[in-house]
Amino acid sequence: MNLAHTAEEIAFRDDVHAFIAKNLPPEIAAKVHGGKRLGRDDYMTWHKILARQGWVAPGWPKEFGGPGWNTVQQQIFDDECAAAGAPRILPFGVKMVAPVIMRFGNAAQKQHFLPRILSGEDWWCQGYSEPGAGSDLASLKTKAERAGDHYVVNGQKTWNTLGQFADWIFVLVRTASAGRPQEGISFLLVDMKTPGITVRPIRMLDGEHEINEVWFENVKVPVANLVGEENKGWTCAKFLLGHERTGIAGVGACKRELKHLKEIARREPAGGGDSLMKDVRFRDRIAQVEIELMALEVTNLRVLSAEAEGGKRAPGPEASILKVRGTEIQQSLSELMMQAVGVYGIPYVPEALDAEWGGVPVGAEYAAPLSGHYFNMRKTSIYGGSNEIQKNIVAQLSLGL
């Protein structure tokens, strides 16, 4: 057993580090570090920089344009990106729909869509959840009826992330109603410009517009955009949900947040002259979450290096454990940052989230995004299958209960 990175891993990390230092635009990194709002251009700029380097899809096989990294290398890359303040590569194209197309798509679909995902030409969003079908996804109702060479889609999707920017959406639809709820579901690729699609913003508790409802009203989708077989979309759906494990624990982002938390605690007054860092009660809470993060990091590495060794890629209970603990730690960190600024967590000044805003902040410059971030982070234990669902998965698959 050896906790240390190998010489190859260190050399790899140095390469990645040097590339990011040279190529990540500082104004984008400043937005990420400062908790400012990111726009479509911020995401796309970084996506395209990585695409030119061949690094935008670390988990893809080489034949489709992946860099051929193992899981440990992918994690090192994730960590370095997060530490540098790179925007995350949005998962909807690269990590969600692409693997489904690779596995279940036909030659034409692979040829058309995969290069466009890599290059960033198409921005993808997801159409899975519905108002009545969250964690119980199989109960979805959005309907697609076959009419010659196309389907007519009607229904409503929700919890759609950043779909206001998207060119394409992948949708689970019901193409048959007989049998078990998992049967009769199909997986469709839909051009967002198709008439009949309406995107309505859902304003979230932090006041931001990150999430949408997407309505389908007699939307015509060519049958050529069906992935896999009609009525067999549940296989695609499950494959998609369990696909990518690297990055699921969010270790890199947590480390960046922990660093930010410590900086804030060093700068905030404890209320008597000393810094908040010298307040033993508050410092102990930072220590607690840092120790939990150490345990998560090593656990994450253990899972990934076992995978790198065994070539195991199937979804499993380890991913659920990483998701549960990762999201709990993200939530703790966001809560501590909000608490660190005390009363300056109270003002709501959304303009301050714009990097271009020239106004005077209320309180310290770093304070404005913190409460919103805390509110926003509540989603992490709900999305991607709520943490309770993850525990059901571990209970069934790992413990046989």
Next chain:
Amino acid sequence: MDFSLTPEQGMLQDSLRKFLANEYGFDSRRKRAESADGFSRDTWAQLAELGLLGIAISEDDGGLGGDAFDSMLVMESLGRALVVEPYLSTVVLGGATIAAAGNADQKAKWLPAIVGGETLVAFAHGEPRSRYALSHVECTAKADGAGWKLDGQKAVVRDAATADVLLVSARTAGSTSDEKGISLFLVDAKAKGVAIRGYATQDGGRAGEVTLTGVQVDKDALLGNAGEAYPVIERAVDRGIAGLCAEALGIIDALNEATLEYLKTRQQFGQPIGRFQALQHRMVDMTIRAVEARSMAIVAAAGANDSDPMERRRKVSAAKAHIGQCARYVGQQAVQLHGGIGVTDELIVSHWFKRLAMINATFGDAEHHLGVFSDLLLKEDA
């Protein structure tokens, strides 16, 4: 990075587990704990034959030259079986410390006897008023002719009453909580002026209060340099902590396996209680703690050997704190999920639970080490 076991480690683990499965059932363990010594000297001899007593000692000194991860595997297995033989005291705290700090004569005198199973050691450092502060030493050693004269009291010294030699810390200079001025001595347990009041411990082990009254030792009893023993003690304790973390891990896994089995078999309301989601989620939470405890036992093993003192302190304290919390949760929940049977003496579950609680109270509990880690944050560069 490599988390896999070497073939040698796999063999070591297999042979030890097989040995314990054959020789160390719960009833047999109870008999050992209730015997006069509190453990079996026959078993100790068998452990010596298996080579386990030399794991932490270099080949030059007559040991097997294993690394921290070998020790981790041994302690994990010993924990699972609730072994009461004085492995931690004699091998991890005793032998490894003499190997690290002793001169050639001392190593030649003590190490072969430890590796061979003939000599038992107790680590007599803690005192009634020191709690977990390693530098708090009231016990004194005064230069006396060609040697030293020791006076003072040592508290809750594990395996004291059966030890042949005590590793005693005493102040040769400085004031009570100075790190400088502490020295370590090898003291014959039968020496004139040594009084040991032995007793049983909550977890079925043995310990004792050691009183030293004008104990005369020769100058070759001094281990390392006079007044410079603090870092030696700290490293010994860190090795001990890594061992305890591994021992706790073995117990945590064992408790989870037993509890899972119980959830699947125990019927209530016409079905196995493991069908109830409230209990499933509890069991998952226990499983997550076990997974993380293994990660942190690895951190402790790596940390105890870290050459950077600050990194060593961070890793070891983080591991002790985190495993203490995991152990508390798993232990308490395992008892709870077993219901009434879980709070009886007849079931091994309650004994695993008690050992975990006592591990937490040894060399600093979770709160203590959280505090140590927390205070290190003040030393980080802004």
